[in-house]
Amino acid sequence: MSRALRQLAFVLYPGVTPLDLVGPLTVLRDLRLRTPYRTVVVGGRAGPHPSDTALGLVPAATYDDVPAPFALFLPGGGAATLEAMRDEGLLAYVRSAAARAEIVGATGNGALILGAAGLLGGRRVAIHWAFADLLAPFGATAVQEPWIQDGRLLTAAGGVAGIDAMLQLTERLTSRRTARLAQYAMEYDPQPPFTIDRDAADDGLSGLLRGPSTTGALLGALR
Amino acid sequence: MSRALRQLAFVLYPGVTPLDLVGPLTVLRDLRLRTPYRTVVVGGRAGPHPSDTALGLVPAATYDDVPAPFALFLPGGGAATLEAMRDEGLLAYVRSAAARAEIVGATGNGALILGAAGLLGGRRVAIHWAFADLLAPFGATAVQEPWIQDGRLLTAAGGVAGIDAMLQLTERLTSRRTARLAQYAMEYDPQPPFTIDRDAADDGLSGLLRGPSTTGALLGALR
Numbered sequence: 147m148s149r150a151l152r153q154l155a156f157v158l159y160p161g162v163t164p165l166d167l168v169g170p171l172t173v174l175r176d177l178r179l180r181t182p183y184r185t186v187v188v189g190g191r192a193g194p195h196p197s198d199t200a201l202g203l204v205p206a207a208t209y210d211d212v213p214a215p216f217a218l219f220l221p222g223g224g225a226a227t228l229e230a231m232r233d234e235g236l237l238a239y240v241r242s243a244a245a246r247a248e249i250v251g252a253t254g255n256g257a258l259i260l261g262a263a264g265l266l267g268g269r270r271v272a273i274h275w276a277f278a279d280l281l282a283p284f285g286a287t288a289v290q291e292p293w294i295q296d297g298r299l300l301t302a303a304g305g306v307a308g309i310d311a312m313l314q315l316t317e318r319l320t321s322r323r324t325a326r327l328a329q330y331a332m333e334y335d336p337q338p339p340f341t342i343d344r345d346a347a348d349d350g351l352s353g354l355l356r357g358p359s360t361t362g363a364l365l366g367a368l369r
Numbered sequence: 370m371s372r373a374l375r376q377l378a379f380v381l382y383p384g385v386t387p388l389d390l391v392g393p394l395t396v397l398r399d400l401r402l403r404t405p406y407r408t409v410v411v412g413g414r415a416g417p418h419p420s421d422t423a424l425g426l427v428p429a430a431t432y433d434d435v436p437a438p439f440a441l442f443l444p445g446g447g448a449a450t451l452e453a454m455r456d457e458g459l460l461a462y463v464r465s466a467a468a469r470a471e472i473v474g475a476t477g478n479g480a481l482i483l484g485a486a487g488l489l490g491g492r493r494v495a496i497h498w499a500f501a502d503l504l505a506p507f508g509a510t511a512v513q514e515p516w517i518q519d520g521r522l523l524t525a526a527g528g529v530a531g532i533d534a535m536l537q538l539t540e541r542l543t544s545r546r547t548a549r550l551a552q553y554a555m556e557y558d559p560q561p562p563f564t565i566d567r568d569a570a571d572d573g574l575s576g577l578l579r580g581p582s583t584t585g586a587l588l589g590a591l592r
Contacts, residue, residue: 304556333527
C-alpha cells in the first residue's frame with residue numbers, strides 16, 4: 147500500500163465559526179501518528195482571517211498548495227457563510243478539490259457552500275437548524291440528526307456534532323482503538339447542562355443567527 | 370446598576386490547543402446581547418500565534434489593552450503550556466489581571482499557568498488527566514471531574530468540558546433561559562461514540578501529550 151500522505155483539508159473563509167472548524171480539526175490531527183493522514187487548513191489567501199468571535203484565524207496553506215486533498219471539509223459561519231456562497235474563487239476551489247476527494251464534509255451551515263458549489267443534489271444533509279430551510283434549492287434534504295454520512299458526504303449540524311462525526315471517521319480510517327484514544331486524548335466527556343429540543347420554537351434566534359440579509363445573499367448565490 | 374462593560378478575557382500564548390480556547394469563547398460570546406459582558410482574546414503581542422494544530426490564532430488585544438478584566442481564562446496547550454509556565458511576561462499579566470478579576474478559570478492543562486502564577490494554593494482543580502500530577506507542587510488538588518468551581522476559580526479538564534462549565538457560568542451571570550439559548554444556538558447536543566474510562570491505563574498517551582521535556586520545563590517554571 148502506498149504511504150503517500152493523504153491531506154484532510156479544512157477550508158477557511160472570512161467569518162467562520164471557530165468551533166465548527168476546530169472541533170473536527172482537533173479529532174483528525176490526532177490521526178497523524180503512524181498514519182498517512184495529515185490535517186491542513188486552507189484559505190483563499192495567506193494571513194489572518196476574521197472569525198465570528200474575538201479571534202482571528204490563519205490558514206497554513208492556500209488553495210494552490212492543496213489541489214487534491216483526500217478529504218475536504220467546510221466549516222460553518224453564521225451569516226458570513228451566506229456571503230461565502232457568492233465567493234467564486236472559493237466555489238471553484240471547492241468544486242475542483244471535491245472532484246477527486248474521497249470524503250466531502252461540512253459542519254454547522256457549511257453545507258450551504260457545498261450546495262452553492264453544486265455538490266448536494268439528491269443528498270441527505272445535517273445542517274445547523276437555523277439554516278435548514280435553505281438546503282431545498284440545492285436539491286438536498288435536511289435531516290434532524292447531529293450528523294449523517296450519505297455516500298462520500300459527511301455532514302454535521304454543529305461543531306461538537308462534528309467531533310462525533312470525525313471520531314466515527316477516525317474509526318473507519320484507522321481503528322476503534324485509535325478513535326477511542328483520540329477521544330480520550332482530547333478529554334471529550336461532555337455533560338451538557340440542558341437538553342436540546344429540536345422541535346421548540348427558536349425564540350427569534352434563527353433571525354439573529356442568519357442576519358438581516360439572508361434572502362438577498364442566498365438569491366445572489368443562486369444566480 | 371452600572372452598565373459598564375465587563376470583559377471576559379481569554380489569554381492566548383504560543384502552542385495553545387484551539388479547542389480549549391474556542392469552546393468556552395463560543396459560549397460566552399453569546400452573552401453579548403443585552404448584557405454588559407464582552408469576550409476578548411488577549412495575547413502578549415499582536416499578530417498570529419502558532420497553535421498545536423494546522424491553524425494560527427490572532428488575538429484581538431494585547432495585555433496592555435485589557436488590564437482589569439471581569440473574568441480571566443487560560444486555555445490549555447499540551448507541552449507548550451509547560452513552556453508558557455516560564456514566560457515571565459505572561460505570568461505577570463496573569464497575576465495582575467487575576468488580582469481584580471471576579472472569575473479566574475482554565476481549561477485543559479491551562480491551570481498549570483495559574484499555578485505557576487501562584488493562584489492555586491489550597492484549591493481543588495480540574496485539569497487534563499495527562500497533567501494532573503503536576504498540580505501538587507502548587508498546593509492544588511486535582512479532582513477527577515470534567516469541571517469544578519472552587520470560590521472564584523472555575524477549571525475544566527478539556528475544551529468540551531469548558532463548554533459545559535461556561536454554560537453553567539452563563540446561567541449564573543444571566544439566566545437559565547439565556548444559557549439554554551446559548552446551548553441551542555451552538556447546536557451543542559453531543560453524542561460521543563465512546564465512553565471515557567478515567568481509570569484506564571493511558572497507553573503511553575500521557576508521555577506523548579506532555580512531550581519529552583516535561584520535567585525540565587516544570588522544574589524551570591518552579592525555580
